[in-house]
Amino acid sequence: MEKSFEGVRALYGVSVELRAGEVHAIVGENGAGKSTLIKIITGAMHADEGSIEVCGRPVERNDPNVSRALGIAAIYQQPALFPHLTVAENIMLPLEMGARRRTVDWRSRHRRASSLVESLGATIDPRRLAGTLSMADQQIVEIAKAVGADAKILLMDEPTAVLTEREVERVFALIRRLKADGAGILYISHRLEEILAIADRITVLRDGHCVACRNAAEVGRGELIEMMVGRSIASVYPKRAVPIGDVALEVRGLSNEREGLRDISFSVRAGEIFGLAGMVGAGRTTLARTLFGLAPASSEVFLSGHPRRIHSPADAMRLGIGYVPEDRRRDGVILEMDVARNISLANLKSVSRRGLVSARRERALAARYVEKLRIKTPSTATATGKLSGGNQQKVALARWLATGPRVLILDEPTQGVDVGSKAEIHELIVQLAERGMAILLISSELPEIMGMCDRIGVFHAGRLAGTLAGAEATQPRIMSLALGHG
């Protein structure tokens, strides 16, 4: 069985070939194009150019139904089972869609489900509710679902991200079994150790390009990292030398047991831009939310040397902390409200007197920020949802700048923002640092982190794996720490 492919835009002429009975791994940084590739293969997205061939036959128009009929199934990082349905129901669901019979034959359903699960070497009672299973078992049920649908091409996108080491072994045993049965598996993961253990061949993607395709046996960890990352910082970042002041924010041994954050310690000075790097899910946003009072912290946070307990966003704001959240459309701005109202939302007191909001002062405040941040909007009364992503982000930023914070946490501030606005936002960030603000910059773009930050804290699995500054903050070093290698 063969599968080859080529696409453009987020992907530039990427070709991948998957053989029957092979585990073919795809590695790359965040944004390298891995998820786009999966989406095109499952038919959720269309390629602009290129072709998909299954078993030598080209696929004309791909969509989720077509790909399923061709035997392509995808398994994602988070098992997406229906928690209130049984295992058997979950497994049989994709098969029953489009079946001719209207009634449900419970017994044959259970029989089929058990035989599937057994053939995968697992022992899960098909009558159990899917929500009661462990993550590993849920993942196995997802695989059973795919196999039950006679999938011969399995796409696995970070399937072990939520699993412990022992559970990973069980899933791997399953994968080897499927291999032996002739299935082809496209395996995407950040965990290089796992990839080297399970894959036959490895394709490296970088910035949407296919950089290399090697046999797993012939390549080492170091070489992989180099290929994933090895580009120069082509873009220019406006980082300038800024006078650094006293310690504005300090965190000692901060933990958030429930969300997996452990023993975080670092400090940020006034005028400093401290970057937080790491893979998606490593805990950076959790740290931001904890610092901002949206999640419970285990200990105090030191602001300008004073220990403080932060229980809510209102506390955090009072202490001079601002937070521009990651999900702009859900948390950052209110799309139905106009620009002026969005900007004043976190600081209504400043534009109101004795509870009465002064529309005039609100508009003046908004106009000031529209000018300062160069927000492109027809007027301050325009609904924020009508602006482009970059301008929406500027509105979100303006909201927090209006509160006059001393510590500003920026969570992926230029994600999904056009190139022009990106440069403007970067310039703004540097200006804020020049004015003495301490800035925490969370970003998944290595060039951005390296170009903008004085020091970089690298997260891995809920811990701060290391803090880099100056010459030692190289891309390979950051990636290495982010992937959990010292």
Added chain:
Amino acid sequence: MKTWSREIGVAATIALLYAVLFFSGRTYFSAENFGDLFLANLPVLIVALGMLLIILTGQIDISVGSQFAVCSVIAGVAAKAGMPVVLAGLASCAAGALFGAIGGGFVAFLRIPSIVVTLAMMIALRDGLRWLTQGAWIEDLPPGFHWLSMTQSRFTAAMAMLALVLVVAAATGLRFFRAGRMVLATGSSEAASRIAGIRTERVVFSVFTLTGALTGLAAALNAVRFQQVPSNAGLGMEMKVIAAVVVGGAAITGGSGTVLGTLLGVILLGSVGTALTFLGVSAYWEQAIQGAIILAAVAINLAGRGRE
């Protein structure tokens, strides 16, 4: 920019309805008729102002009818026990506020869905009342209670003033006050509002409590119209109130809606019933037509939102 298209649509429908009535015979247009119509719908209007706020925060309260019944009885009992009328009215408001606070507490602080909480309150209050009163009405109210010791026409005029004050207060509160802004923000996006430092739990709790107090007020003002207080007052009131708010253009999901719209909704739905009787249409059609109006209003709402 806010468009007033929905409110204009409802106003146009009202105008149409009254035009039809006008050409069918002038007898409908008498001061007496309008006075009665107004008094009958006054409670709905008062409660609807509170319900608007609840719906604006993205919640719902279906217990207001039951609250209305209990508060009516409390007002009657208090008056009968010799309390001055004003105090009886205040007792009614306080009781309503208490019920609102209980419901609001469960919704805001325990995060139980409002439909579940208010359904439970609705059943508990009404059944509790039935059990307590055994279905009996509160009779032999003191003479000072009836019409608040005014003549009927004076009372009607006074109530018209009160209604005006409440409507204007609600409209300005929502549009110009910080509290109103927080209500709208909470309904549009609770997540974003919380991050912006708004105490969304307090906002939700407050609107429930306020609506309860308004329900108590409405109950008291309604009770003084008669010589006795029925123990099954306000049956089905929650549906009328919610319908009026929705017909007036408020988004059931929260974040968008106006006081003017709610007022127009109350007028439209309040007028349909008597208008139909006057036009000789069977009373059984009233519910069907009201239902049709509600459906039409929601459909127009959604279509308008889709275009935006």
